[in-house]
Amino acid sequence: MLSYALNYWIQVGYTKGYDTNYRLKWYAEKYDQSGYKMTWWTSSYPSAGATYNYWIRRSDAGVWTGGVSNFWTWSFGTLNPNVAKDYQALSESTSTSINIDGTHFSSLCVLSYNGIDWIPWYRHVTIVDPPYTVTQVSNSEFYASGGG
């Protein structure tokens, strides 16, 4: 999150819906003072049941990049404002009839001062909307399930 008051953010993830013809697709998006921008990654596609490493980082020069390791990288450029105030990992549905069993986030990390080491999340707040549930493993790992 760049700002909660302005609702500015930068995000990478995957989605499936009418706008992807119900095929899994990776995307990157941002919203800042310059407005909203989103891109689909169309050179490769995620597979159900597989595990991927999603990442976002800011360079020393203030340029943001993100993507999925070994698959794609996207440059967001410089954002305005250009500092993250918070971090989120989430699964989202538009109907409680959607079952998300098997959702598993692990190795949630933040980049350290030196720009090299990734440090596991050491604090967190959990938000759960019924009928879904979250099973905490640690500050840096959780499962989500329910719905359907």
Next chain:
Amino acid sequence: MTRVGTALIAMLLVMSVVAGISVVFKQPSGSVPVILPSAPQGNGSQRGPGPFPGEIVPLDLVLTQLKKNGLTLYLPTKMADGLRLTAVWAKIVDGEISFPLIVVYSNTGDTAIATAELAIEIAGNSGISWYVRDNSTDRFDKVGEWKAFISSRVPIGHEEYYFKYQTEFAYCVDLQIGTLDYLFRFSPVLTAEEAMDISASMKPVALQNA
């Protein structure tokens, strides 16, 4: 929109130096989340972040915990007619208040972050992180004795804001006071002159029951 998730709460004053996130995510093998357009406010967003993962807390609780950490909270001492402080939003992590904090003011009793007439987002000070995108609307300046970024045209990503004010834009001031950053979002019910007067009136807040 239904969500499950978790948000990292960075420790006081260190959040600004962390500039990246990495997540390993296993896709569900059966039904997977279907995400449809949910934010028709004109920013085109189809996904977006989760909501602020906090709650409304007493101001004195915030002041007490900031004081314990050697921090002083500043808030405006001048306010436009009718506006009053309606809520202080904060995340509680392991029993402690954590940044960012959001203080909202309203003349209609509105306590929502997205729609209150004035919202002040408070976080660790990492220096002004804005740049001048458009010389006709943005500038660096001083407000009172503090360094500031001022913009008369900042789009707001909350669809509720658009529905309430019939514009997606706000007047914003970002102030650096001591070790904290104060980002003001002024809705169109406030004039630019009022926005500057309010920003310049920041003073340390004392505990009422100290």
